[in-house]
Amino acid sequence: MAVLSKIRERSLILILVIGFCLFAFVIGDVIKSGGFGVTRNIGSVNGTDIPVQEFLEKVNNLERRQPGISPTQASNAVWSEEVDRILFGERFEQAGLRVGKDHVINIFAQAPQFAQNPQFLNAAGQFDKAKFNEFLVNIKTTDPQMWGLMEANTPVAETTAMRQIYTAMVKSGYVATNNDAKARYEAENNKVTFDYVYVPFSSINDDEITVSDDEIIAYMKKNEKKYKSQPTRSIEYVKIEDKASAEDELEIRERINSLLNSRVEYRDGKNDTLPGFKDMKLEEVPDFVNANSDIKYDSTYVVKKNLPKDHADDIFDLAKGEVFGPYVEGGYYKVTRMLDKKDGGSVKASHILIAYKGAMRAAPTVELTKEEAKAKADDLLKQINADASKFGVLAAQNSDDPGSKNNGGTYDNITPGQMVPAFDEFIFNNPVGKTAVVETDFGYHVIKVDAKYEAVRVATIALEILPSDKTGDQTYAKASQFELDATEKPFEEVAKAANLNVVNVAKLLPSDESIQGLGSQRGIVLWAFSKDSEAGAVKRFDVSDGYVIARLKDVNESGLMPVEEARLVIAPIIRNEKKAEQIKGKMTGDTLEAVSQASGSKVSTAENVTMGSAMVPTVGVEPKIVGSAFALEAGKTSGLIVGKSGVFKIATKTVEKAAELPNYNSYLARVEKQEKTAAASRISTALKENADIEDNRVKM
Structure with missing residues (x-):
C-alpha cells in the first residue's frame, strides 16, 4: 500500500517520464526513416523516385561482389545504373518493347561462363541454344540454388536485351543519303589554292590582355548548355x-641497437645475461623477432631481387649468422640476420601448353583429343631436344597459355607451390637444362628448366618510425x-x-x-x-x-562551371577575340600586298587544300579559312577573317572540283557506319541532358 501511495503522489512525474520515452521512441523512428521533411529517396529521374533502402541494398550487393571497391565508387556505379534504368525504361515503354525467352538466352550466350563452356557448344564450337535449354530444364529440379540464381539474373538479361534492341532501332534510324556521300567525296577531293596574309594571335603577348571573371560568366551565360555543370x-x-621528429627517430634507432647485443637484466633477485639478436642461437631468433619486432618473423626463402632494393647486395652476401643494419626501409628501422641459404630456392622455366578438349580452362576453339594433344607435345619435345633455340618460336606458334606464349613460354622466379603440383615437382626436382612432357589438369606441358636461383632465409627486426x-x-x-x-x-x-x-x-x-x-x-x-x-x-x-x-x-x-575551371577554357577564347580586334587595326588595305606591308606579315600560298583536312601550310587546321577560300570566286579577295589561330586575309586563285563518280556507294557505306556508331555511343548522354535528375546522395 505504501508503494501505491508513493506512485499516486508522483503520478505527474511518471506521466512526464513515460511521455518523454514515447516521444524519444517516435523521434528515433522518424530519424531512421528520413526525419521530418527529409526525403526518403536518394534521388529521382523525371519524377521517378529512387528509394534509399533499395539503393543502399544495391550498393551493398555491389561491394560484396567486387571486394576492394570503395563505398563511393559503388554508390556512383549504382547511381549511374539506376539513372540509365529509368531513362531507358521510359524509352522502352514508349516504344512498346518486349522481349521473349530467345532474347534472354541470347544475352546469357554472350557471358563467357556460358559462351565458352564446352557443355553448351555444338560440334562446330558454337553456342547451342538447345543444349542450354536442356541445362535449364535439368537444374530446375536438380539444382534449385543454381535455378534461383538464373531466375534472379533474368530481369537484368531482359533489360540488357531491350537496350540492345532499342540501340539497334536508333541506329537503324540513322541513314546517309547520296547527297551526304557526295558531300563527303567532294570534301575529300575538291581542291582550292589561295594566297593569304596571316597574323597570329601569338604576336600579342597574353599578359597584355586581361580577361575578367564577369566576362567569363557572361560568356558562359550565352552558351549555358555548353558550360552547364552540377553544383x-x-x-x-x-x-x-x-x-616522427628527429628526436623520435634517434630514440627508435637506439631501441633497435639495444636489441643487437647481449644485455644484463635483474631477474628473480639476481643479474641475468640475455643474448642479443647478433649472438643468440639461430633457433632462438624467430621467437625473439616475434617478441620485439613490429613485423612478425617470415620463414620463407627469398631470392635476391625480393630483398630490400637498396640493401639487397649487402644482405644477400651475409655469411650465416651475420647481421646487417640498422637501415631504414619502408618507414621502418630494420636489422636483418642471415639464417640460411640454399640452392634452387626459385626456378626459371619455359613451357608450351598443349590443351585438349575438356581440359581445365581449355578455350572453346580447342579441338584436339587428349591423345592428339599428347602426341603433339611429344613431337614438340623432340624438336626442342634437337634444337633448344627453337623453344621460343615453338611456344609462340603452339602454346595454349596466353600468359607466356608471347615471351618464349618463360616464367621467371617461380617459387615452390606457385605452379600446379606436377609442374612444380618437375622443375624443382630436376637439373637445369632438363626437358620433359608433364601432364596436368590443363593439358600437356613441354617443359625446360632454364635456371635455378640461390635463395636465403633471413630474420628481420623492424620498428616502425612513428x-x-x-x-x-x-x-x-x-x-x-x-x-x-x-x-x-x-x-x-x-x-x-x-x-x-x-x-x-x-x-x-x-x-x-x-x-x-x-x-x-x-x-x-x-x-x-x-x-x-x-x-x-x-x-x-x-x-x-x-x-x-x-x-x-x-x-x-x-548550374554553370566554376569560374576558376571555366577560365582555363574560356579565357583563351575571349583573349583571342580581343587580340583579333587589335590585329585587325594593323591589317589595313584592300589587297594582300597592302595588308602585308601594313602588318609586316608576308604573302603565302596554300596549294591544293581540301575541305576534309582544312590544313593551311605552316599554320595548322583552319576550317573557316579553307571554307571561305572555297566560297570565293577565283581572283577575288576576302575581307579580314578571324580563324582559330589568328586573323587572315585571303585571295582565291583556283578551285579544282573532283570529277563526278558513277555512284558514291563506298562513301555512302562509310558515312552511314560512322553516323550509326556515333549515335549508339551518344544515346545515354542525350537522354541525361534532357532529363530532370535530382541527386540527393550528398544529403544522406
Whole structure:
C-alpha cells in the first residue's frame, strides 16, 4: 500500500517520464526513416523516385561482389545504373518493347561462363541454344540454388536485351543519303589554292590582355548548355603531417641497437645475461623477432631481387649468422640476420601448353583429343631436344597459355607451390637444362628448366618510425591553432606564417570521393556540400598521417562551371577575340600586298587544300579559312577573317572540283557506319541532358 501511495503522489512525474520515452521512441523512428521533411529517396529521374533502402541494398550487393571497391565508387556505379534504368525504361515503354525467352538466352550466350563452356557448344564450337535449354530444364529440379540464381539474373538479361534492341532501332534510324556521300567525296577531293596574309594571335603577348571573371560568366551565360555543370565547391587546404621528429627517430634507432647485443637484466633477485639478436642461437631468433619486432618473423626463402632494393647486395652476401643494419626501409628501422641459404630456392622455366578438349580452362576453339594433344607435345619435345633455340618460336606458334606464349613460354622466379603440383615437382626436382612432357589438369606441358636461383632465409627486426606522444601532441596543437587562426585571418597569410603550402581544389562534385593531393577523403566532400557550410568556413579533419585544415572558398549552385575551371577554357577564347580586334587595326588595305606591308606579315600560298583536312601550310587546321577560300570566286579577295589561330586575309586563285563518280556507294557505306556508331555511343548522354535528375546522395 505504501508503494501505491508513493506512485499516486508522483503520478505527474511518471506521466512526464513515460511521455518523454514515447516521444524519444517516435523521434528515433522518424530519424531512421528520413526525419521530418527529409526525403526518403536518394534521388529521382523525371519524377521517378529512387528509394534509399533499395539503393543502399544495391550498393551493398555491389561491394560484396567486387571486394576492394570503395563505398563511393559503388554508390556512383549504382547511381549511374539506376539513372540509365529509368531513362531507358521510359524509352522502352514508349516504344512498346518486349522481349521473349530467345532474347534472354541470347544475352546469357554472350557471358563467357556460358559462351565458352564446352557443355553448351555444338560440334562446330558454337553456342547451342538447345543444349542450354536442356541445362535449364535439368537444374530446375536438380539444382534449385543454381535455378534461383538464373531466375534472379533474368530481369537484368531482359533489360540488357531491350537496350540492345532499342540501340539497334536508333541506329537503324540513322541513314546517309547520296547527297551526304557526295558531300563527303567532294570534301575529300575538291581542291582550292589561295594566297593569304596571316597574323597570329601569338604576336600579342597574353599578359597584355586581361580577361575578367564577369566576362567569363557572361560568356558562359550565352552558351549555358555548353558550360552547364552540377553544383560544385572549391576549397583550399593545408596538410600538417603527424610524423616522427628527429628526436623520435634517434630514440627508435637506439631501441633497435639495444636489441643487437647481449644485455644484463635483474631477474628473480639476481643479474641475468640475455643474448642479443647478433649472438643468440639461430633457433632462438624467430621467437625473439616475434617478441620485439613490429613485423612478425617470415620463414620463407627469398631470392635476391625480393630483398630490400637498396640493401639487397649487402644482405644477400651475409655469411650465416651475420647481421646487417640498422637501415631504414619502408618507414621502418630494420636489422636483418642471415639464417640460411640454399640452392634452387626459385626456378626459371619455359613451357608450351598443349590443351585438349575438356581440359581445365581449355578455350572453346580447342579441338584436339587428349591423345592428339599428347602426341603433339611429344613431337614438340623432340624438336626442342634437337634444337633448344627453337623453344621460343615453338611456344609462340603452339602454346595454349596466353600468359607466356608471347615471351618464349618463360616464367621467371617461380617459387615452390606457385605452379600446379606436377609442374612444380618437375622443375624443382630436376637439373637445369632438363626437358620433359608433364601432364596436368590443363593439358600437356613441354617443359625446360632454364635456371635455378640461390635463395636465403633471413630474420628481420623492424620498428616502425612513428611519432612519439609528445610529437603527436605538438602536431595536434599546431593543427588546432592553425584552424583557429584561419577563421579570423586570411588563409594564405596563416599558411605562410606556419611555413605550409596551400593546395587549391577548383572543382569538387557531390559524387567525388578523392581530393587532389589527399586521396580518398569523402568526409571533406560531404562537409563542403553540407547545408551548414558557407563560403569562408574552415574545418580541421583527421587523416591517416596527420591533419588537414580546409577552407571552403566558393559555393557554386548556378548550374554553370566554376569560374576558376571555366577560365582555363574560356579565357583563351575571349583573349583571342580581343587580340583579333587589335590585329585587325594593323591589317589595313584592300589587297594582300597592302595588308602585308601594313602588318609586316608576308604573302603565302596554300596549294591544293581540301575541305576534309582544312590544313593551311605552316599554320595548322583552319576550317573557316579553307571554307571561305572555297566560297570565293577565283581572283577575288576576302575581307579580314578571324580563324582559330589568328586573323587572315585571303585571295582565291583556283578551285579544282573532283570529277563526278558513277555512284558514291563506298562513301555512302562509310558515312552511314560512322553516323550509326556515333549515335549508339551518344544515346545515354542525350537522354541525361534532357532529363530532370535530382541527386540527393550528398544529403544522406
